[in-house]
Amino acid sequence: xxxxxxxxxxxxxxxxxxRDQNLGVVLRGIVDADEPLSxxxxxxxxxxxxxxxxxxxDHLIEARLVRELDPAQTQRAGRPAVPLAPxxxxxxxxxxxxxxxxxxxRALDLAGxxxxxxxxxxxxxxxxxxxxLDRLAALAEPVIEDLSxxxxxxxxTALALPGLVDRVTGPLRIAPNLGWRDVDVVGVxxxxxxxxxxxxxxxxxxxxxxxxxxHARRGSPSFAxxxxxVGIGGAIxxxxxxxxxxxxxxxxxGHIVIDAFRGPRASDGSLEALAGQDAMLRTAxxxxxxxxxxxxxxxxxxxxxxxxxxxxxxxxLGVALASVANVVDVGEVVLxxxxxxxxxxVHDEVSARLDELVIFAPWSPLTVSPARAGxxxxxxxxALASLARVLAxxxxxxxxxx
Amino acid sequence: xxxxxxxxxxxxxxxxxxRDQNLGVVLRGIVDADEPLSxxxxxxxxxxxxxxxxxxxDHLIEARLVRELDPAQTQRAGRPAVPLAPxxxxxxxxxxxxxxxxxxxRALDLAGxxxxxxxxxxxxxxxxxxxxLDRLAALAEPVIEDLSxxxxxxxxTALALPGLVDRVTGPLRIAPNLGWRDVDVVGVxxxxxxxxxxxxxxxxxxxxxxxxxxHARRGSPSFAxxxxxVGIGGAIxxxxxxxxxxxxxxxxxGHIVIDAFRGPRASDGSLEALAGQDAMLRTAxxxxxxxxxxxxxxxxxxxxxxxxxxxxxxxxLGVALASVANVVDVGEVVLxxxxxxxxxxVHDEVSARLDELVIFAPWSPLTVSPARAGxxxxxxxxALASLARVLAxxxxxxxxxx
DNA sequence: CGAATTTAGTTTGCCGGATGAATTTATCCC
DNA sequence: GGGATAAATTCATCCGGCAAACTAAATTCG
Numbered sequence: 001x002x003x004x005x006x007x008x009x010x011x012x013x014x015x016x017x018x019r020d021q022n023l024g025v026v027l028r029g030i031v032d033a034d035e036p037l038s039x040x041x042x043x044x045x046x047x048x049x050x051x052x053x054x055x056x057x058d059h060l061i062e063a064r065l066v067r068e069l070d071p072a073q074t075q076r077a078g079r080p081a082v083p084l085a086p087x088x089x090x091x092x093x094x095x096x097x098x099x100x101x102x103x104x105x106r107a108l109d110l111a112g113x114x115x116x117x118x119x120x121x122x123x124x125x126x127x128x129x130x131x132x133l134d135r136l137a138a139l140a141e142p143v144i145e146d147l148s149x150x151x152x153x154x155x156x157t158a159l160a161l162p163g164l165v166d167r168v169t170g171p172l173r174i175a176p177n178l179g180w181r182d183v184d185v186v187g188v189x190x191x192x193x194x195x196x197x198x199x200x201x202x203x204x205x206x207x208x209x210x211x212x213x214x215h216a217r218r219g220s221p222s223f224a225x226x227x228x229x230v231g232i233g234g235a236i237x238x239x240x241x242x243x244x245x246x247x248x249x250x251x252x253x254g255h256i257v258i259d260a261f262r263g264p265r266a267s268d269g270s271l272e273a274l275a276g277q278d279a280m281l282r283t284a285x286x287x288x289x290x291x292x293x294x295x296x297x298x299x300x301x302x303x304x305x306x307x308x309x310x311x312x313x314x315x316x317l318g319v320a321l322a323s324v325a326n327v328v329d330v331g332e333v334v335l336x337x338x339x340x341x342x343x344x345x346v347h348d349e350v351s352a353r354l355d356e357l358v359i360f361a362p363w364s365p366l367t368v369s370p371a372r373a374g375x376x377x378x379x380x381x382x383a384l385a386s387l388a389r390v391l392a393x394x395x396x397x398x399x400x401x402x
Numbered sequence: 403x404x405x406x407x408x409x410x411x412x413x414x415x416x417x418x419x420x421r422d423q424n425l426g427v428v429l430r431g432i433v434d435a436d437e438p439l440s441x442x443x444x445x446x447x448x449x450x451x452x453x454x455x456x457x458x459x460d461h462l463i464e465a466r467l468v469r470e471l472d473p474a475q476t477q478r479a480g481r482p483a484v485p486l487a488p489x490x491x492x493x494x495x496x497x498x499x500x501x502x503x504x505x506x507x508r509a510l511d512l513a514g515x516x517x518x519x520x521x522x523x524x525x526x527x528x529x530x531x532x533x534x535l536d537r538l539a540a541l542a543e544p545v546i547e548d549l550s551x552x553x554x555x556x557x558x559t560a561l562a563l564p565g566l567v568d569r570v571t572g573p574l575r576i577a578p579n580l581g582w583r584d585v586d587v588v589g590v591x592x593x594x595x596x597x598x599x600x601x602x603x604x605x606x607x608x609x610x611x612x613x614x615x616x617h618a619r620r621g622s623p624s625f626a627x628x629x630x631x632v633g634i635g636g637a638i639x640x641x642x643x644x645x646x647x648x649x650x651x652x653x654x655x656g657h658i659v660i661d662a663f664r665g666p667r668a669s670d671g672s673l674e675a676l677a678g679q680d681a682m683l684r685t686a687x688x689x690x691x692x693x694x695x696x697x698x699x700x701x702x703x704x705x706x707x708x709x710x711x712x713x714x715x716x717x718x719l720g721v722a723l724a725s726v727a728n729v730v731d732v733g734e735v736v737l738x739x740x741x742x743x744x745x746x747x748v749h750d751e752v753s754a755r756l757d758e759l760v761i762f763a764p765w766s767p768l769t770v771s772p773a774r775a776g777x778x779x780x781x782x783x784x785a786l787a788s789l790a791r792v793l794a795x796x797x798x799x800x801x802x803x804x
Numbered sequence: 805c806g807a808a809t810t811t812a813g814t815t816t817g818c819c820g821g822a823t824g825a826a827t828t829t830a831t832c833c834c
Numbered sequence: 835g836g837g838a839t840a841a842a843t844t845c846a847t848c849c850g851g852c853a854a855a856c857t858a859a860a861t862t863c864g
Contacts, residue, residue: 012448013423015822015849018415022851025414040812046414049852054813077861078811164762173765222648236729245731246624249762252728257759260660260721266759319662320725326654327638327726329647357659357668359566360651363575417820417851424822442841451823456842473830480840481830809862816855827844834837 019056020395022048026056027394030066031086031110034218038081057084063398064090065110065390086110091390092152094198095382096140097160098132099205100125100177100230105140106379107147110387112215115152116143119376129172129183137192144194153401155390158382159185159200160208162229167203167248177230201385206233206251206336207242208381212373213334214240215384224321224330225371226253227378228338232272236328243328256320271320275313277338283309292338299345314346318353325358325366336371343370421458422797424450428458429796432468433488433512436620440483459486465800466492467512467792488512493792494554496600497784498542499562500534501607502527502579502632507542508781509549512789514617517554518545521778531574531585539594546596555803557792560784561587561602562610564631569605569650579632603787608635608653608738609644610783614775615736616642617786626723626732627773628655629780630740634674638730645730658722673722677715679740685711694740701747716748720755727760727768738773745772 029042037045043053060066067087071080088111095106104119118139124132136159144154163175165185172183190196210225220240227233234253236243243250254276259269273279281290284298284306298306321333333350335343347368354366373380390397431444439447445455462468469489473482490513497508506521520541526534538561546556565577567587574585592598612627622642629635636655638645645652656678661671675681683692686700686708700708723735735752737745749770756768775782792799 011423012427012450013415013420013822014450015417015420015820015851018417018420019850021413021415038812048414048416050813051815051853052851055850071859075861076811077809079813079857079859081812164765166765173762234729243730246733247731247762247766249766250729250731252731252761255728255759255761256725257660257721258662260718266721266755270759316662319659319668323658323722323725324729326657327636327652327729328645329649329652329654331648353668357657357672359654359657360575360649363566363568364649364651415851417822417849421821440841452842453824453844454822457821475831477832478840479832479838481828481842483841805864807862807864809860811860812858814855814857816853818852818854820849820851822849823847825845825847827842829842830840832837832839834835 020393022052023056023059023395024391024393026053027060027065028391030060030084031391032218036069036072036083036085038083040081042084060394063394065394086112088113089115089150089152091155091387092116092147093155093383093386093388093390094140094143094157095160095208095379095384095386096136096157096200097205097208097376097378097382098124098136098178099160099162099378102376103132103136103139104376104379105136105143106376106383107143108380108383108387109152110390115147117379118143119379124178126179129178129180129185130188132178133183133185133188134192137189137195141192141194144198154198155397156386157195157198157200158208158385159189159202160205160378160382161185161202162205162231162233164249164252165202165204167201167244170202172202201382203248203382203385204233204235204251205229205378207235207244207248208379208385209233209336209371209373209377210235210237210251210334211242211381211384212377213237213336213371213381214242215380216373221332222330223332223334224253224324224328225251225334225336226317226321226339227336228275228277228340228342230277232276234324236324236330238328238330253320253324256323258316258319258323271316274316275320280309280313283312292341296341299342310342310345311349314349315353317346318350319357321350322354322357325354325360329360331364331366333366333368334371335368336373336377340371422795424454425458425461425797426793426795428455429462429467430793432462432486433793434620438471438485438487440485442483444486462796465796467796488514490515491517491552491554493557493789494518494549495557495785495788495790495792496542496545496559497562497610497781497786497788498538498559498602499607499610499778499780499784500526500538500580501562501564501780504778505534505538505541506778506781507538507545508778508785509545510782510785510789511554512792517549519781520545521781526580528581531580531582531587532590534580535585535587535590536594539591539597543594543596546600556600557799558788559597559600559602560610560787561591561604562607562780562784563587563604564607564633564635566651566654567604567606569603569646572604574604603784605650605784605787606635606637606653607631607780609637609646609650610781610787611635611738611773611775611779612637612639612653612736613644613783613786614779615639615738615773615783616644617782618775623734624732625734625736626655626726626730627653627736627738628719628723628741629738630677630679630742630744632679634678636726638726638732640730640732655722655726658725660718660721660725673718676718682711682715685714694743698743701744712744712747713751716751717755719748720752721759723752724756724759727756727762731762733766733768735768735770736773737770738775738779742773 069083107116164173206227232254235251254272262269471485509518566575608629634656637653656674664671
């Protein structure tokens with residue numbers, strides 16, 4: 001009998017999945033709520049019977065994913081509602097990051113509280129990958145061990161890297177600014193026992209930073225995120241979800257070509273070549289080793305070369321982002337990293353190019369805003385990505401917790 | 403009581419939806435299958451109990467969405483399977499299109515057979531919108547009436563236009579090559595009684611053409627589609643689904659800027675300005691009224707200006723598509739319309755630019771292929787889009803059929 | 805102050821629908 | 835003609851959401 005291979009059975013509905021799915025709906029409802037909701041409010045907002053929600057909430061409380069707060073003293077008639085909130089310090093998502101001049105770990109719980117954080121600043125360009133990853137593991141291992149010993153269940157780890165990571169098969173393909181190429185990141189990190197139990201999901205730094213940004217904005221926003229570090233990365237966020245692409249290689253905004261005839265190679269006209277940190281410093285007449293602060297200082301003084309450098313970068317950025325908007329129909333642009341710091345100096349030009357070049361701008365104006373996810377957003381995003389596995393299917397995750 | 407507004411209750415699972423959902427799963431399983439499947443094969447591939455599938459299939463047969471074929475005479479022991487196939491001539495999706503030099507209608511049934519088709523060739527640039535739409539309605543009304551009188555249920559209509567349509571609020575914003583702007587397309591078309599019952603879903607021509615292309619390729623392909631008509635449109639297809647964007651304004655590949663400093667305005671360096679049909683004819687030294695055939699003739703003769711014109715267009719196309727690939731991580735490019743006809747002349751250059759500029763090309767080479775959805779793909783895509791509403795939730799659709 | 809009112813949460817019986825085992829149907833093979 | 839084999843149907847079971855009744859805990863009103 002030629003049995004066809006199973007297609008996508010995830011879409012078939014069965015009663016066993018029904019409860020699991022609704023458990024996730026309720027948990028996400030509690031975690032995503034702006035303020036604590038009661039069982040009755042959850043039932044109303046999710047359109048489930050109160051009895052159903054009660055049963056699911058009991059399950060979540062028993063699993064220490066949700067906690068009951070003290071009844072709120074409303075001045076209303078009737079039995080007071082028991083507010084529900086995500087549990088604190090019971091589950092941790094761990095985000096790690098290696099970037100060009102720092103590396104670090106951050107652990108968050110379901111409530112969004114930081115349970116642990118360690119960052120080391122250092123110039124890592126050209127440093128051997130295995131050495132750097134060992135150093136990162138040395139930072140992360142005590143965190144995992146400490147959390148575990150305190151009874152905090154680790155939901156998973158994620159590792160942000162400034163490069164191209166294959167989310168399907170794993171290895172880091174290339175990280176130009178670190179000088180890494182074809183590194184078996186998961187293999188190296190998993191050699192450390194505490195991390196072997198939680199092999200990291202490796203992802204692009206900009207994608208994870210964009211996830212933190214989406215979380216900070218709540219309410220399922222859609223935007224194009226630009227992460228100006230040494231290189232220029234980016235990500236597309238749609239309804240609060242990172243748009244991953246087939247391999248997790250989406251959002252490589254830095255490689256958009258806006259001036260195909262500038263140099264001998266078309267890539268000489270890429271956004272990164274025109275607006276990357278190196279290009280800006282060079283045009284501003286600053287040494288390649290200068291930091292962004294130097295450029296900012298020159299700008300405040302009104303140094304003409306610095307002003308021109310940033311103006312050129314802003315123009316390139318605006319043109320590139322207009323192409324992104326035309327292709328994926330996003331209405332908001334968020335500038336992070338370097339461009340977040342330069343926001344006041346680039347906003348007008350970026351906005352003007354978008355208004356000029358995006359075909360739908362007359363009917364749906366685009367907004368440009370600075371990132372608000374705080375420092376090291378990719379670490380936060382990595383922690384959130386780890387926690388997202390719990391939120392996506394809490395029943396499944398709980399079963400897997402032996 | 404501050405009841406929160408209902409969020410997205412579509413994700414909660416309830417038993418009432420379970421059957422509806424599985425009805426859709428089974429119907430799509432039958433329609434999408436490469437060859438007719440039996441109830442038992444469906445049960446295996448969808449991971450449902452045979453009893454469940456049987457009940458659902460009976461329902462679908464009664465609703466005339468599925469038909470039983472004669473048992474196949476396999477040389478196997480056991481009761482022979484009853485192959486199931488989409489019903490023919492019982493439900494029709496209608497696709498309409500107005501483009502720069504033609505307009506027409508096409509009706510398809512669930513089996514993909516063409517039930518009716520009418521196309522009129524004419525130069526419609528600058529012609530009054532209402533007049534053209536009335537003419538289209540005059541083409542479509544007899545088709546709808548004829549189908550209805552034959553007992554074919556019309557699932558809906560869709561209208562493809564070479565411009566920017568707001569899929570949320572309806573009106574055509576702008577169709578540069580037709581010279582239309584802010585036209586209440588649905589209102590005009592719905593003034594005709596037969597169409598008032600089936601107000602069209604208006605969409606961009608390239609998006610609907612890409613849908614037809616995805617259907618022609620089966621198996622949920624992912625690709626960037628380029629529709630070279632007089633302008634250059636495009637669409638992103640992911641896992642067989644059109645990527646719509648917030649407003650249905652995605653895929654405007656023609657507005658990607660690849661040479662920001664070419665003219666006084668950055669838009670002078672857009673793909674459409676460099677590789678649109680007008681630009682190619684001008685560079686080739688042909689009159690603006692010439693048709694594509696003239697360019698093809700000049701190419702086969704080896705006329706140097708024609709060759710140069712196409713080479714320049716191909717280079718621009720390759721650079722623009724590289725940006726698309728870098729941003730949305732698609733691995734395949736499909737060239738339709740003009741570029742489909744010019745495929746042999748542009749393939750090498752487009753491919754070379756992609757290999758050069760797409761950052762992931764070394765690990766995941768990109769392919770470039772010509773469209774294979776046949777003539778007037780947007781009409782086919784519109785018909786498929788109309789039928790998709792039935793496939794998405796057959797139970798709901800059947801209930802709505804009074 | 806006590807009864808009525810109001811809202812939150814729980815208990816209970818019901819019901820729809822998926823399920824798997826048993827049964828029937830239809831063919832092939834010896 | 836009698837197994838063997840596979841497809842399709844029948845049927846009892848079970849799971850989980852649901853509505854309604856019920857309990858709990860507050861405010862409001864007489």
